[in-house]
Amino acid sequence: MIIYPRTVAPGIVFRPVTLDDARPLGEALARNRAHLRPFEPDRPDAFYTPEGQAGRLAAELEEMAAGRAVPWVLTDSEAVIGAFTLSNIVLGPFQSSNLGYWIDVTRTGRGLATAAVAEVCRVARDDLGLHRVAAGTLLTNAASQRVLVKNGFEEIGIAPNYLHINGEWRDHRIFQRILHR
DSSP states (O other), X not given: OXXXXXXXXXXXXXXXXXXXXXXHHHHHHHHTHHXXXXXXXXXXXXXXXXXXXXXXXXXXXHHHHTTSOEXXXXXXXXXXXXXXXXXXXXXXXXXXXXXXXXXXXXXXXXXXXXXXXXXXXHIIIIISOOSEEEEEEETTOHHHHHHHHHTTOEEEEEEEEEEEETTEEXXXXXXXXXXXX
């Protein structure tokens, strides 16, 4: 598995997450808590702390070591400004994964999510040998849907009550990108 840092925009680096990211990631998530609340599950206060992130990152790195996930962060010279994860990686005849991501509220609308998702798809195809990446968005999350469509994802349907988001079960638009055509 070849996964390395990449510059996706001037001064913006996309790289694999490490345990050293617990503090900056906790700070970024705390800074974006209100922005992300409509799109995320309910989180305990401890989630937004370096300790809470250290535990979560340790679990993600175990999933990465097992070949079931690949977590990245997007950084500028001062802070974490986003996170991207391929999860539920399944090999064999399925060769697929799920994509999740977020961008700092101060960086939305600048093409950073689009550039990072393009890099995720490149890694998924070229380094991991995956055939398909799927992603779900809330029905009303037009910005995330634009990111996916710009990266060649196609909507494949609506999943009723798909995820428990912000305190309730929410319908999602499901997208996929076939990486080998």
